[in-house]
Amino acid sequence: MNVLEIRNATKRFGSLVALRNVALSVPAGELRAIIGPNGAGKTTLFNLVSGFFAPSAGSVLFAGRDVTALAAHQRVALGMARTFQITEIFPELTVFENVRIAAEVAAGYRLRPRLGRSERAEVCRRVEQTLELAGLAAKAKRLAGELAHGDQRVAEIAMALALKPRLLLLDEPTAGMGEQETQEITRLIRRLRAAGELTIVLIEHDMRVVFHLADRITVLCYGELLAEGTPQEIAANEAVQEAYLGKAA
Amino acid sequence: MNSRAGAARQAGTALLWAALLLAPYWLPWVGGYTALGARVLVLGLAAMSLNFLLGFTGVVSFGHAAYFGLGAYGAGLTLKLLAHSTPLALFFGTLAGGIAGALLGALIVHLRGVYFAMVTIAFGQVFYYIAFRWNSLTGGDDGLRGFARQPLHFAGYAIDILNNGHAFYYFVLVCFAVTVGVMALILRSPLGRTMLAIRENERRARFLGIPVERHIWVAFTLSCFFTSLAGALYAMVNNFADPMGLHWSLSGDLVIMAVMGGMRSFWGPLVGAAVFVVVQDFLSSITTNWMSFVGLLIVLVVLFFPRGLLGLAQRRGEA
Ligand SMILES: Nc1ncnc2c1ncn2[C@@H]1O[C@H](COP(=O)(O)OP(=O)(O)OP(=O)(O)O)[C@@H](O)[C@H]1O
Ligand SMILES: [Mg+2]
Numbered sequence: 001m002n003v004l005e006i007r008n009a010t011k012r013f014g015s016l017v018a019l020r021n022v023a024l025s026v027p028a029g030e031l032r033a034i035i036g037p038n039g040a041g042k043t044t045l046f047n048l049v050s051g052f053f054a055p056s057a058g059s060v061l062f063a064g065r066d067v068t069a070l071a072a073h074q075r076v077a078l079g080m081a082r083t084f085q086i087t088e089i090f091p092e093l094t095v096f097e098n099v100r101i102a103a104e105v106a107a108g109y110r111l112r113p114r115l116g117r118s119e120r121a122e123v124c125r126r127v128e129q130t131l132e133l134a135g136l137a138a139k140a141k142r143l144a145g146e147l148a149h150g151d152q153r154v155a156e157i158a159m160a161l162a163l164k165p166r167l168l169l170l171d172e173p174t175a176g177m178g179e180q181e182t183q184e185i186t187r188l189i190r191r192l193r194a195a196g197e198l199t200i201v202l203i204e205h206d207m208r209v210v211f212h213l214a215d216r217i218t219v220l221c222y223g224e225l226l227a228e229g230t231p232q233e234i235a236a237n238e239a240v241q242e243a244y245l246g247k248a249a
Numbered sequence: 250m251n252s253r254a255g256a257a258r259q260a261g262t263a264l265l266w267a268a269l270l271l272a273p274y275w276l277p278w279v280g281g282y283t284a285l286g287a288r289v290l291v292l293g294l295a296a297m298s299l300n301f302l303l304g305f306t307g308v309v310s311f312g313h314a315a316y317f318g319l320g321a322y323g324a325g326l327t328l329k330l331l332a333h334s335t336p337l338a339l340f341f342g343t344l345a346g347g348i349a350g351a352l353l354g355a356l357i358v359h360l361r362g363v364y365f366a367m368v369t370i371a372f373g374q375v376f377y378y379i380a381f382r383w384n385s386l387t388g389g390d391d392g393l394r395g396f397a398r399q400p401l402h403f404a405g406y407a408i409d410i411l412n413n414g415h416a417f418y419y420f421v422l423v424c425f426a427v428t429v430g431v432m433a434l435i436l437r438s439p440l441g442r443t444m445l446a447i448r449e450n451e452r453r454a455r456f457l458g459i460p461v462e463r464h465i466w467v468a469f470t471l472s473c474f475f476t477s478l479a480g481a482l483y484a485m486v487n488n489f490a491d492p493m494g495l496h497w498s499l500s501g502d503l504v505i506m507a508v509m510g511g512m513r514s515f516w517g518p519l520v521g522a523a524v525f526v527v528v529q530d531f532l533s534s535i536t537t538n539w540m541s542f543v544g545l546l547i548v549l550v551v552l553f554f555p556r557g558l559l560g561l562a563q564r565r566g567e568a
Contacts, residue, residue: 052456071460073455073456073460077458081456084456088450089449090446090453091450092449097442100442101443101446101454101457102458104439104443109439110439110440110443110458110459110464111467112438112439112440113434113438113440113441159457163457
């Protein structure tokens, strides 16, 4: 079954067509990378999927259900989580509190004016597990805004994970990271895959990361779908080499 | 790392409660009087209620006087026309302002920043003019008179909060304690943390599955209920409700108290209210231009204590 399906999506900003008639299907459990030059429409695609704005035409299906008309928070409730190209966290709260908010929302507690003892313990355990998985346990009490850039990006991923999503959308998780941090994030994403059923869509500029992790790759260029295939197929694709890899090399 | 700061904060809180509990006894020694203490409590409660929204949800309202005033008129009219009962007056006063806030909030939560603030001012002024014009009901410009808070009855005992200033002060203190207790509980709950999340980063909050508008509405409505309770108490301080209690300048005063005391700290607005009320009380007996001195004070506080009077103490405590 396809966890994510995008049908003929078009997005216009005034006269600019950021996405033109893009179709995409991601089956359960796959790690799909989306690549393309700057301004290709990758983030716009995430914005359509996550409900940041509505498409000008076309539809988005999540686990077979049409979610095009749903608000962002409703899509999260169905099991969609995303991170942003520019880190979005709660800077004046601790790392633990950042993740706890996500965990409480996932547990359905967001409007609760108080929690029982066992509920609270359950949430804390969930947060600790997530921080452990993300390798942030030692920094749980630090203010998120005071972390190094790389740790902030990991914290944002941890928040998304605490939502227990079926589909995780990562927008350039290694953006602005050094060599070692990039490796750590790559390892984290690999661990996530090993851990379970999670379907991941990853926008990424770092080709080593992409070829390391992706099951399949989708290439966008000027808002259009240029190619799709396994890493080997994409590496061998002439149109892609010309439009993207050629330029990057 | 936080244990020492935590201990300092607990000591500070204990000291604060001690000062509030003993106020009727130490206030005269420093030239104050018990009614002044009650005024600080009531305006402090209003400023803390506003700050529930301003400091802890990140939403700026410049119209909270509307709910404060509705609480005051609601309580006054209840005592005057409906029932000679202090609890009922508090109840209906709080309900009047709270329900108005809930309805108005539903209309405006999709607005942001300065637009939200402007609409809150505008609605506040609507209530002001109604109170100002509707002479027969509200007493118009002269304010609402002809009512008085009533003695409390508990299981056969009567507590004369009307004539006994100390008793009235402790009555206000109990109402204050219960309300700020509820506020503190909410701020430490999942609901309260979604408010912090919205303050910190609305986009992140939304994409963590928080319906931001709905949560701002909840925070706004709660804040209006708390504020109108403060207003209802205010009507009882002087047995008087006046249209200035609805005027936007009071909304501004409440924001000033919160900012001056420290928006990010729970008790900051109470400290701000204390400074404001004391300075006003002291200066207005010397000069009619007291407001310009308050203005100067605000400038000094903002320059030297950018996080408010309590904000500084907290920074120090954390370091
Ligand atoms: N909200 C918006 N309003 C107007 N134009 C937009 C908006 N969002 C994106 N665009 C435009 O749409 C095009 C695609 O942008 P998008 O951010 O999707 O690219 P991208 O592939 O993510 O690029 P990058 O690799 O630089 O992140 C760009 O020309 C961008 O300027
Ligand atoms: Mg992008």
